[in-house]
Amino acid sequence: MKRTIIGLAAATALAGTALTGAAQAQNSVTFGHTLSSQSHYGVGAQAFIETLAEVSGGAWTATEAPAGQLGGERDMIEGLQIGSLDLLLTSTGPLGNFVPEVYALDLPFLFRDYDHARTTLDGEIGQELLESIGAHNLVGLAWSENGFRHVTNSVRPVTSPDDLDGLKLRTMENRVHMAAFAEMGAAPTPMAFPELFSALQQGVVDGQENPITVIKASNFWEVQDYVSLTGHVYSPAVLLVSPLVWDGLSDEEQGWFREAAAASVAATRAEVNRLEEAGVALLRENGMEVITDIDKAPFRALAEAAYSVYTDQYGTEMVERIIAVE
Ligand code: EAX
Numbered sequence: 473m474k475r476t477i478i479g480l481a482a483a484t485a486l487a488g489t490a491l492t493g494a495a496q497a498q499n500s501v502t503f504g505h506t507l508s509s510q511s512h513y514g515v516g517a518q519a520f521i522e523t524l525a526e527v528s529g530g531a532w533t534a535t536e537a538p539a540g541q542l543g544g545e546r547d548m549i550e551g552l553q554i555g556s557l558d559l560l561l562t563s564t565g566p567l568g569n570f571v572p573e574v575y576a577l578d579l580p581f582l583f584r585d586y587d588h589a590r591t592t593l594d595g596e597i598g599q600e601l602l603e604s605i606g607a608h609n610l611v612g613l614a615w616s617e618n619g620f621r622h623v624t625n626s627v628r629p630v631t632s633p634d635d636l637d638g639l640k641l642r643t644m645e646n647r648v649h650m651a652a653f654a655e656m657g658a659a660p661t662p663m664a665f666p667e668l669f670s671a672l673q674q675g676v677v678d679g680q681e682n683p684i685t686v687i688k689a690s691n692f693w694e695v696q697d698y699v700s701l702t703g704h705v706y707s708p709a710v711l712l713v714s715p716l717v718w719d720g721l722s723d724e725e726q727g728w729f730r731e732a733a734a735a736s737v738a739a740t741r742a743e744v745n746r747l748e749e750a751g752v753a754l755l756r757e758n759g760m761e762v763i764t765d766i767d768k769a770p771f772r773a774l775a776e777a778a779y780s781v782y783t784d785q786y787g788t789e790m791v792e793r794i795i796a797v798e
Pocket of ligand 1: 506507545562563565618644664665681682683686707
């Protein structure tokens with residue numbers, strides 16, 4: 473954030489007078505994410521940037537730093553905490569390493585569909601979890617979306633857990649996901665997203681799992697032959713702000729950031745909807761063999777053992793509350 477320097481200069485110039493000029497000062501923030509600027513995250517970043525400029529009457533500008541330019545999601549979360557990054561749109565993948573309460577959202581086969589996930593995140597539970605984030609030297613501004621994740625690989629079509637046997641599968645740096653894939657028989661290999669394309673290309677791993685949105689945004693069809701629509705876990709995204717930025721904002725400015733965040737979430741979700749509809753056809757057009765007919769029951773039966781990563785620490789109450797959301 474450039475504001476401190478500008479703020480000091482303005483303060484010097486205006487020494488002894490009321491800081492009425494401060495609201496007009498040009499303040500800028502950087503908005504990081506790991507995907508391309510054409511992705512559902514890019515669309516969300518651009519909506520944030522436009523809305524912030526509009527509602528602040530040009531007093532605030534934001535710049536997109538896409539495609540992991542500033543590192544992986546874990547690095548960027550650390551960046552928010554130390555103030556080297558201002559804003560981040562990230563999956564919850566690595567967030568549990570900082571805020572273990574959010575592992576509740578990463579449990580496999582928990583959310584029934586997009587409506588269930590969005591209603592949960594927009595309601596009381598989502599609000600509580602944003603507050604948990606706020607207790608860990610981060611500010612959770614709004615829940616956004618990555619999407620339901622599916623398994624891709626280049627070894628064989630995966631139709632049952634037996635087909636995962638021994639597959640080197642990149643997962644996010646997420647203890648719940650790693651446990652779930654170990655239970656389902658794969659060899660989970662945690663890795664930051666910016667390393668993934670070349671790891672697939674070079675055969676360091678056989679496969680990975682991500683929503684259609686990310687498969688498309690990252691052209692994974694260039695390096696993966698099969699996609700199985702396992703929908704094994706819903707991947708929330710969250711818009712985070714550095715506390716060093718947030719704590720320096722006036723109430724009015726915080727309101728502008730919240731409006732921009734709401735516009736960002738709406739734009740990202742609309743793009744997820746569009747890509748989910750195009751889904752299977754889009755993947756096939758790009759040369760992937762798509763396995764749509766998956767019996768999820770045997771995957772679920774194995775993956776559920778991974779719930780203990782969360783429930784051993786926090787019990788089952790939150791899980792039951794999420795299941796009960798209509
Ligand atoms: O947040 O790391 C991942 O697989 C994520 O889905 C991606 O970075 C988008």
